[in-house]
Amino acid sequence: MSDKLLKINIQKKLKEFDLDIDFKLKKGRLGILGPSGCGKSMTLKSIAGIVTPDNGAISLITKEETIYFDSNKKINLKPQSRNVGYLFQNYALFPNMTVEENIAIGLSKDYNEKSLSEMIKRFHLDGLEKRYPRQLSGGQQQRVALARILAYGPDVILLDEPFSAMDAFLKEQLRIELVNSLKDFDGFSILVTHDRDEAFQFCDELLILDKGKIIAKGDTHEVFENPKKVQVARLTGCKNISKIEVIDEHHLKSLDWGLIFEVSEKISPNITHIGIRAHDFSPAEKDDVNAIDTENSTKLEMPFEWEITLANGLWWKIDKQIHEHEFVIPKYLKIDPKNIILLEE
Template identity: 85%
Template structure:
């Protein structure tokens, strides 16, 4: 796997902004996380050959290099020549074809059609072979679409918001199935999502896209733990973000919450904001470090957590068992200095 790579360096002028994406994937699963309309799907379509970038290069190396697109050398392989599997949001099954016909439709006449029954079995579609897409549930449709992709052994699988059309229960179930499937897949996979949980669960590497630009990239855990920029912290789910005034190398004042905090990392002059994740508070004594008074806090019960909003706007999430409905908000909360995220604008 180590000598494999997928290189993407593309630019394309869109209506609202210019898409400018540059990354190299050497193994495993990449996530592209970002808000709606930031250029995520356009990036996937450019890799698949559905859309042409204005300039740039897309190439795959699996021991030998295949150039999908190169604007300088006027190379632009047709989608069917790229050996890329694309899972669309709506699965794009052929409505007039049965399940087995849909699974087989990506194969050439030289392929072994025994793979169709293998895929039917692998994706638990036995008994549904003669049904049409309209006779299937959303989850079954997704499994047919994945079986169709994997039947022709693609080098790259592209997943465009694969769970957006599913209800919550089905989403959880299919997430687990897809995680296991992609772990066993020997090629590259790229998933586009605006759901930070999906990105965290699926992807070894993560790119965060905002208005067509890559604003963060790296190991998924590292990007979540140290987002560096305000917008990256927001997109990875940080609920508490405030402007700050730097007091000294290890202390700053939150201008939005009116609290002074001690931090564990030296504060550099480029720090303009701080973040605290909503699960990172703990009950405290009055004289602990980084203490916040909870007077006039409000609580909202969710099935598996309490959402506590403090009077100054800070938000605390506290896990709870489903059968416990009483909760006394402690008088004071604290946050560990190492859990304070230092952020640049």
């Protein structure tokens, strides 16, 4: 895997904004996270050859370089020449073909029965070979679609919001199945999503898009832990974000909540906001550093957590057991200075 590289540098004028994407992928699984209509799917379609960018280049380096698209060299390979597998939201299975017929399409014309039965076994489809897509569950359909894609040995697999139309239970199940299915895949896979949990669970690396531009990229855990920008913090699920006024190098005033906080990191001149994750508060004494009075707070019970809204608008989430229905809000909460995220606009 170390000698492989996927290079994407594309520009395309769209109605709402200009798409301008430039990144290289060296490791297996990349997530592209962003709100609806930010250019995520357009990026995938450009890689697949379904859409042609105005300018730029897309290439894959394995032992040698394969250029998918290059506007200067006038190269634009057809989708079927790119060896890219595209998993559509609806899986695009052939409705009049059985499971084994759908998978066999991905195999070479002179495939043998052994390689077909290996794919069926690998994706836990034994006993379903003669069924048609309409007779399968959503999870089974996804496995057939993935088996068909992997059967022809693609270099790149593109996953375009594959769970967007599913209920929460099925979504969780299929996310785990997808991660397991792609464990042994030696190529690149790119998942487009607006769901932060999906991105966190599936991806080694993460790109965050906003209006056609990359606003963050890097190791997935690092992007979540240190978002750096307000929009990145929002997209990675930070519930509490406030404008600030700087007091000194380690103290600031939150303008939205009217509180003064101590922070562990030195406040640089470009910091305009702070973020506090809703799970990062803990019960406190009045004189603790960053203690917050909880008077006039409201609480909302969820199956597995309490959601507490403080009078100043701060939001605290705390885990609970399904059978617990009583909770006394402590008189004070605190936030550790190191858990206050410093953010640029």
